[in-house]
Amino acid sequence: MVKQEAQREQTASMEDYLEAIANLGEGRKVVRVKQISEMLGVKMPSVTSALKKLSERELVEHERYGHIKLTPEGDKVARDVIRRHKALTRFFAQALGINKETAEEDACKIEHVISSLSMERLVKFVEFIEACPLGSANFPSRYEYYLEHGELPRDCSKRSVRKRK
Amino acid sequence: MVKQEAQREQTASMEDYLEAIANLGEGRKVVRVKQISEMLGVKMPSVTSALKKLSERELVEHERYGHIKLTPEGDKVARDVIRRHKALTRFFAQALGINKETAEEDACKIEHVISSLSMERLVKFVEFIEACPLGSANFPSRYEYYLEHGELPRDCSKRSVRKRK
DNA sequence: TATAATTGTTAGCCGTGTCTAACAATTATG
DNA sequence: CATAATTGTTAGACACGGCTAACAATTATA
Numbered sequence: 051m052v053k054q055e056a057q058r059e060q061t062a063s064m065e066d067y068l069e070a071i072a073n074l075g076e077g078r079k080v081v082r083v084k085q086i087s088e089m090l091g092v093k094m095p096s097v098t099s100a101l102k103k104l105s106e107r108e109l110v111e112h113e114r115y116g117h118i119k120l121t122p123e124g125d126k127v128a129r130d131v132i133r134r135h136k137a138l139t140r141f142f143a144q145a146l147g148i149n150k151e152t153a154e155e156d157a158c159k160i161e162h163v164i165s166s167l168s169m170e171r172l173v174k175f176v177e178f179i180e181a182c183p184l185g186s187a188n189f190p191s192r193y194e195y196y197l198e199h200g201e202l203p204r205d206c207s208k209r210s211v212r213k214r215k
Numbered sequence: 216m217v218k219q220e221a222q223r224e225q226t227a228s229m230e231d232y233l234e235a236i237a238n239l240g241e242g243r244k245v246v247r248v249k250q251i252s253e254m255l256g257v258k259m260p261s262v263t264s265a266l267k268k269l270s271e272r273e274l275v276e277h278e279r280y281g282h283i284k285l286t287p288e289g290d291k292v293a294r295d296v297i298r299r300h301k302a303l304t305r306f307f308a309q310a311l312g313i314n315k316e317t318a319e320e321d322a323c324k325i326e327h328v329i330s331s332l333s334m335e336r337l338v339k340f341v342e343f344i345e346a347c348p349l350g351s352a353n354f355p356s357r358y359e360y361y362l363e364h365g366e367l368p369r370d371c372s373k374r375s376v377r378k379r380k
Numbered sequence: 381t382a383t384a385a386t387t388g389t390t391a392g393c394c395g396t397g398t399c400t401a402a403c404a405a406t407t408a409t410g
Numbered sequence: 411c412a413t414a415a416t417t418g419t420t421a422g423a424c425a426c427g428g429c430t431a432a433c434a435a436t437t438a439t440a
Contacts, residue, residue: 167317
């Protein structure tokens with residue numbers, strides 16, 4: 051309940067814009083206001099005003115009618131959001147068995163609010179599930195072992211897999 | 216990324232107020248504006264204006280300088296938020312091993328944005344972890360079994376526990 | 381290349397949810 | 411019970427992040 055958190059630098063909205071720009075710009079592609087607006091489901095003027103704010107914050111380079119590009123700092127922030135996004139999607143999809151669609155949607159929301167501590171744990175959890183996928187007796191203990199030692203317990207190899215179904 | 220979600224009825228802020236009122240009102244205790252404001256870390260005028268809006272939406276009964284009480288509808292919403300809150304806290308604390316403090320903080324944020332599908336899965340996941348806590352070989356398969364049948368597989372009983380540590 | 385289509389920007393509005401300052405009601409206490 | 415302390419409300423401001431309408435620049439095409 052209590053609101054006393056040590057705030058993130060960026061708002062959720064700003065993170066969304068940075069993430070979108072990073073994704074659209076993959077492979078040196080030119081990024082357009084229109085594309086951003088479609089990707090985020092907002093109108094173009096909203097994008098323009100967001101870009102203005104992000105420029106002021108030196109997270110984005112943008113000149114009127116011109117190119118849109120993340121600054122190194124903006125790129126750093128975007129990469130971090132994307133990292134959280136991917137980890138959360140994997141968690142919902144792989145670990146919980148949620149459909150990709152919903153997993154993506156939830157990741158989009160949660161990526162802006164989750165603490166870094168929980169984020170790191172979730173990443174480790176998914177890594178554990180994926181690395182030690184089937185023949186893993188005694189799950190929580192093994193997970194604790196993994197958290198503590200950073201590697202899988204000896205008897206967690208894929209060799210001991212027994213397929214079901 | 217894409218914003219096309221079918222919105223919740225209430226805003227995150229409204230849910231916070233309802234949750235706070237429900238928690239403060241436990242056991243017929245009188246709820247005060249001051250308490251709500253302290254619990255949520257906002258000033259009293261913010262509470263007053265939130266109560267006004269919640270009254271209009273018929274989620275709260277409130278008269279000037281008078282009592283504050285959830286309507287049946289408001290109570291229903293509050294219970295649901297609290298249910299999500301508790302499940303998330305359990306997930307972070309029990310399943311991921313996060314400290315209670317951080318688990319609470321993250322639950323507070325995520326309870327407002329997670330889809331009901333993911334929420335239900337998370338609840339089941341925690342139930343599974345707690346019910347099938349130690350001697351559980353073949354974790355993901357057993358989890359799938361649990362999801363599919365709604366009950367633990369035969370060989371998941373607490374009888375087969377081997378304590379570690 | 382002139383004009384049409386598209387894309388982008390500006391201006392200004394709105395709802396949400398905070399805040400402070402000033403005032404009002406209630407409650408406690410000398 | 412009068413007054414001080416506390417609690418609650420109102421009024422008005424502000425930041426955020428959307429939106430529409432109108433206009434400007436760019437790009438495509440007849």
